[in-house]
Each structure stands twice: as C-alpha cells, then as structure tokens.
Amino acid sequence: MPATQTPQPVKKTESKQSTAKRLLAKSKGASTKPARKKAERDSFGFRKNTKTSIAAALYARPEGATQREIRDACGGKTQLNLLRVVEKRGFKVIPKKEKFEDREITRYFIMTEKKAAAERAK
Numbered sequence: 001m002p003a004t005q006t007p008q009p010v011k012k013t014e015s016k017q018s019t020a021k022r023l024l025a026k027s028k029g030a031s032t033k034p035a036r037k038k039a040e041r042d043s044f045g046f047r048k049n050t051k052t053s054i055a056a057a058l059y060a061r062p063e064g065a066t067q068r069e070i071r072d073a074c075g076g077k078t079q080l081n082l083l084r085v086v087e088k089r090g091f092k093v094i095p096k097k098e099k100f101e102d103r104e105i106t107r108y109f110i111m112t113e114k115k116a117a118a119e120r121a122k
Helices: 016-027 051-059 067-074 080-088 113-121
Strands: 092-100 103-111
Touching: 051 067, 051 080, 051 103, 067 103, 080 092, 080 103
Parallel strands: none
Antiparallel strands: 092 103
C-alpha cells in the first residue's frame, strides 16, 4: 500500500486586516491599479505610430497620397474616414484628380497651418 501524504497548510498571503483595507478601498472607488499614461499625439491629434497617424502623415506630404498608397502603407484599409475627421478638426483637405496609365485617380492633400500660410504668401 502506498503511504499517504499529510496535507500541507495553506500559506496566507495577507492578513485579515490588509484584506479588509483593500476591499474597503475598492468599495470607495479607489483603484488599486496605477493610472495609465496618456498616449502621445501627432500634429493631427491622432495617437502616434498608429495606422491612422501614418495615413495622415502620408496625406500631409507635399506630394499627397492616393488611396492605393495608403492601403499599401496601412495594411489594406484606405482610411477615408480619416479625411473627414481631419476636416472636422480644422485642416483643409484637397482632392486632385490626375491621369494614371489608362484611368483617373484621386490624390488627396492635407493642408497644415504651415502649408496654408505658405500658400497664402505666394
């Protein structure tokens, strides 16, 4: 017959008083987790290093960007709603049609304050 092992007592991780304090703090709304750090934002107000931020930077280039360029850079999504959001935030979006091989494509530009001031100066 195999020998039976005696059960080991369970170790306490915290006292009853500290458990009560923790539960009381939770009930009062105090969080035990540290506050999250706010994400850094780009010049358009989007979180840095996101697909939306990358697309906005491409649209803001001097040569602008087409939907195909955005789709290639961002992994399949065209980010068209981004243009509406940027317009609501006060930037100017300029679509320009151009010929490409046998069809017409649209190239979009986002005018930042610096670009708009330079255009007005011309």
